[in-house]
Amino acid sequence: MCPIGLYGRAVQHGRAHRNGFFNNLYSDLFTAPNDTLQSRLEFRINDWYENYDERYANYAASAEVAALEASELIRLKENGLITEQLLSPLNDVWCSINNTDLSLLSDNCGYEFGPELAFGHYLSINSAQPTSLIKVAKGGSTLHTDWLNPTAAAKQAKAVGPQYTQLIERMNTCKRTQRR
Amino acid sequence: MSEDGAANYKQNLKDLIQYVRTQASNPNLPVVIVEIGYWAQTLNQVMQAQQDVVNADSHAILVTTDDLSRYYHYDPAAHLIMGERIGLALDALLP
Numbered sequence: 001m002c003p004i005g006l007y008g009r010a011v012q013h014g015r016a017h018r019n020g021f022f023n024n025l026y027s028d029l030f031t032a033p034n035d036t037l038q039s040r041l042e043f044r045i046n047d048w049y050e051n052y053d054e055r056y057a058n059y060a061a062s063a064e065v066a067a068l069e070a071s072e073l074i075r076l077k078e079n080g081l082i083t084e085q086l087l088s089p090l091n092d093v094w095c096s097i098n099n100t101d102l103s104l105l106s107d108n109c110g111y112e113f114g115p116e117l118a119f120g121h122y123l124s125i126n127s128a129q130p131t132s133l134i135k136v137a138k139g140g141s142t143l144h145t146d147w148l149n150p151t152a153a154a155k156q157a158k159a160v161g162p163q164y165t166q167l168i169e170r171m172n173t174c175k176r177t178q179r180r
Numbered sequence: 181m182s183e184d185g186a187a188n189y190k191q192n193l194k195d196l197i198q199y200v201r202t203q204a205s206n207p208n209l210p211v212v213i214v215e216i217g218y219w220a221q222t223l224n225q226v227m228q229a230q231q232d233v234v235n236a237d238s239h240a241i242l243v244t245t246d247d248l249s250r251y252y253h254y255d256p257a258a259h260l261i262m263g264e265r266i267g268l269a270l271d272a273l274l275p
Contacts, residue, residue: 019254022256025256041257045255045257048255048256048257049251049255051253057251057255060219060249060250060251060252062250065247065250066249068247068248069248069249069255069257069258069261070257072224072257072261073257073260076245076260076261076264081181081263081264082260086260091186102237114259115214115259115262115263116263117260117263117264118260118261118262118263118264118267119259119262119264119266119267120263121263121268122264122266122267122268126267126271139253142185143185143188143189143192143193143196144182144184144185144188144189144192145185147192147196149192149195149196149198149199150190150199151195152188152191152192152195152228164196167200168199168200168203171200171203171204172203180241
């Protein structure tokens with residue numbers, strides 16, 4: 001299957017990974033007793049809002065959301081999508097980010113992540129086909145400028161969006177280097 | 181987002197999908213759109229545009245996120261949950 005394009009907002013959660021959130025979350029997911037798991041995960045999520053980005057994220061903290069997300073994480077663990085393997089890139093997933101060539105996720109872009117992490121694992125579990133993920137993302141970008149397509153650009157006498165151009169270039173690279 | 185950006189969002193999204201499908205040589209390429217985040221859901225025009233595009237395109241689907249993180253880049257737990265939702269949405273589009 002090539003390509004699958006993930007068009008969406010930029011995600012830079014390397015800091016979240018590095019600051020131990022994931023290690024703590026996983027530690028709880030796989031070691032906490034079932035009767036305290038929900039509350040432990042809620043604590044971890046609330047703690048992330050308390051500390052992430054020099055407390056900037058705290059404006060968005062919500063006990064209701066933390067409870068829902070904690071229960072969803074437990075469900076994903078029970079369904080087999082969240083496993084201890086999620087901490088390490090799968091060895092049969094290839095990716096292309098910030099360069100033009102596809103490479104193994106474990107060699108290139110298995111560190112910072114967005115929705116493509118669980119999505120990639122979902123495909124690995126549920127699809128028999130080889131998968132390539134092409135991520136093109138930039139924080140604060142808009143369809144009106146960064147992703148502006150050629151038709152709209154010509155109509156508005158503006159430049160084609162650099163993110164649009166990058167997506168098309170990476171799709172072409174993917175087609176050229178498609179693994180069979 | 182500028183007024184022009186919001187006003188043109190629907191057409192720009194339709195055009196982008198069209199271009200990507202052309203580039204992929206697949207006019208029915210499945211497209212999964214992740215709903216704009218909770219923090220920006222006061223942008224009714226954008227939310228409606230996303231819904232309108234999906235309603236008019238039998239090979240596109242919208243993933244809802246309004247129950248997840250209210251932080252503008254979501255939180256790490258939300259990203260894991262969204263990943264599954266995108267997968268499920270894609271499955272719903274595939275034959």
